[in-house]
Amino acid sequence: MLTIGIAKEILQRVGFPEQNCTDTTAICVIALQDRKPRQGLILGHQCLAEGARITDILEFARNDLGKNYAENTRETVRKHSLKYLVDFGLVHVNKDDPTRPVNSGNTNYTLVEEFDGLLKTYDDPSLFSNKIQGFVNEATINRKKYLESLENHKVQIEVPFKSHPLLLLSPGDHNIIEKLIVDELFIEEGRRTYLVYLGDTRNKKKYIDEELVERIRISVDEHAKLPDVIGFDESNNEVMIFEAVASSGPVDFLRKKELEVLFAKCPYSLRMSTVFLKRSVFQKFSNNIAPGTSAYIAETKMKAVYETF
Incomplete structure (x- = not known):
């Protein structure tokens, strides 16, 4: 499992906005990469990597990382961490159901496949170095796709x-x-x-x-x-x-x-x-x-x- 420090380093290297490159953002990344079987997730989801709600991420932070976030911090996590991970093309929101309203209790987040693949190569410096350059290019492509996705909707x-x-x-x-x-x-x-x-x-x-x-x-x-x-x-x-x-x-x-x-x-x-x-x-x-x-x-x-x- 990635550490908070390593997750922040990777975010910095892909050009993620510095002001949002916080411990909380890093914890979101770590949680969304986790594949340990868990109870109490969205129906049909076996692990956080398959789609985690903010509540699930906070629970992970408390139980797995010893970071005791209060439940009333959910909106802060959404606005200052997850929102920017989504906007920067690193995280999907409601990938399992794009028509789900964002204020739904089942709104969940997953890592973009390319970013997840990049995280998995961190322990191999040579492979990571090669992959990160390709990923930065991929992030630009995803940015354009994000803009295109807004074109036909209010x-x-x-x-x-x-x-x-x-x-x-x-x-x-x-x-x-x-x-x-x-x-x-x-x-x-x-x-x-x-x-x-x-x-x-x-x-x-x-x-x-x-x-x-x-x-x-x-x-x-x-x-x-x-x-x-x-x-x-x-x-x-x-x-x-x-x-x-x-x-x-x-x-x-x-x-x-x-x-x-x-x-x-x-x-x-x-x-x-x-x-x-x-x-x-x-x-x-x-x-x-x-x-x-x-x-x-x-x-x-x-x-x-x-x-x-």
């Missing part, structure tokens, strides 16, 4: 730090980018970012936090040329401004000026970014991106292609 976004129902956006590349902005970039570099505003391609004012709008002093009216997503990073007192680009419209010199006017009364520093769905779209507009702004490419997990202009 896009679901959880509003951070709010007891708020899921936002359901219409299908489409633009709204997929918005989901990735909230799910991934809002927590980049250990940030604590609140959602201020988010527009749907079919509903310009899909989400507005009126209190935060007033705090950062912007006008959200029908005439305002708002960016696609606005966040407020409380940890750095910084307003995060994002344009989601599926085909056109980065933060170029003119758009930057427009945004500076829109946020002229804002008492906080501004951080402007353009998020592209695909590298090909980024390459098309890369020469037009305004100095002092940032760009991300969704299909390559963003962090590896961060650019400052």
